[in-house]
Amino acid sequence: MKGKIICFGEALVRYQPAEDSFFNESNKVMAFPGGSEANVAVKLGQTGLPVSYISAAPDNQITREFLKILKDNNVETDSFLYRGDRIGSYILLSANGLSKGEVIYDRKYSSFSQIRTGEIDWHKIFEDCSWFHWTAITPALNEELTEVMKEALEIAYSKGITISVDLNYRNKLWQYGKSPLEVMPELVKYCHIIMGNIWASHNMLGTSIDSNLHRNTSPEEYFEFAKKNSIDLFSEYKDARIVANTFRFMDNSNHNLLFGTLHSRNKSLISPIYETNDIIDRIGSGDAFMAGAIASLYQDLDLQSTIDNAVLEGYNKLFVTGDFSNTK
Template sequence: MLRLSTQQGVRLNQAGQLAVHYGGAEANVAVSLSHFGYQAYFVSKIPANPLGEAVERHLNSHGVKTDFLKKGGQRLGSYYVETGVGERSAQVTYDRKNSSFSDLKAEEIEIEKILSGASLIHVTGITMALSPSLQKFVLQLFQKAKEMGIKVSFDFNYRAKLWTQQEAALVFKQIMPFINICFCGELDVVHMLDLPQADIMLPAEERLKMYYQTIQEQFPNIEYFSSTFRTVISASSNHLQGNLYTGGKLYQSKVHMLDPIIDRIGGGDSFAAGILWGILEGLPARQIISFAAAASALKHTVYGDCNPFSREEVLQFAATETGEINR
């Protein structure tokens, strides 16, 4: 996707210039996993024009393979970000209708070919929100992955500006039996999986653990659940903590103090990539959640949608005190 952002303190309807970045949820995860040492492929469709060329160049510059990137269609999906400041949060305006990707048909992709040799696939709810054809494609992709013994990762990543909770719930319930790694938070499971809301007097971590236990009883195929707790002090100051549930236990990272936030967009994708890296590496749950939260915290310190930090840099950051000089 093409992202166009205002400068801090400038409203979108006042802007005379916009900063350009390229990204998107799955693309951002692929970029991070590439920087973490894995061979990552991005499956999508882009227009055969200079913007499509820029997308391919962006992915290749981060080591992401574009062998399965289809070309055609009318346009590259885009979105506009009115950058938040102080108590005013950022605002996103989408312009994605009839994009090349939203018009992608299942028959355009050779599913067995793209899954051949893969260890894991990752998809988000944003993709499924774009069109019925993409919903059909993702369901077929997950079914085939299960047949081939490939791990399936899914991030609910619900966006109210793209579809309703009811629409998302119908789609998500169809794919739950095929998921091995699930990224979802408390509001996701209450509103889209129809779980009764837990007692709000309970600590947040206890409620989350109860939700994950209940979902796992319904869908024992899910080995890992993950999410973050984010406390918003202001648009440029947040507290972030990671959660990972596996083997009947909830593991939490330390609380990261994000202040100042340079760019929040892509922080969740960096977190997801960190979880996936740890699972692929076979690390203990405590190390996985520490790495993932550190990766997300680092992403908040740079402009753009994707995380440019290497595995070694994330590990070093996770092991040191915040702000300490590395000499």
């Protein structure tokens, strides 16, 4: 029997105006629980897979409500760290998360950002674990968390645990004097599943990018470039087994075109293409893609089903308000 999936990353609260400006006539601001790794954990829990979420936040009512929502979605939180004085947050300055509105982070000195090496008993946490998922957001926060990630990855790798990474590139993070290219390759070398997109791979791992790729480039051309990108990654990262990419394009605030590619060392596949002009909330769509891929691979589905499921999960999230997916 396979062990549980562990997702590690910062718990966040998303604040968002109910109208087009933060200070608006209705005086209303909406709040949603989130964070990339929590989003993935919730979708996995909804899928019925054994999943545990590890993060840190103060022992207060907001944290308790946050964790109750996770538990209601079948996510185990037994190893959650109650500590510090602040839960991280971000403000999305666009109503309903539709446009490419400005994101303002408020994460410095949060409880999660203060975690240091030696404070988490990774050997105990990984006792009944068969999959460890993390994202590039964690080492983007500070140098100390980079060391925490390395500590966790070394132990997970030594135990033969499958390791997946989402190459979330956040250009407003990485403010502590090191670039992603200086940090990420050393961490990704432990990973078996590398997910993200060709542009994040370029920014974080130094793979090539074609400046001629643009919105009107055909999916077939993107697929061919993604194949080349995966060959480069497989050459550099000897333990990598799967590379998965999302391709998402927005023509206006209500529009999204989405497809994905998946690559093993001997096969490359592309998903169906989805397009809509009726999205409700774009936040968390990429995380739903990651969860769909993880769930399919965890259950040993064939690779075409894996990329098809991942893209469909990402597409379905476009019609759900908030960071978390739902069970529909």
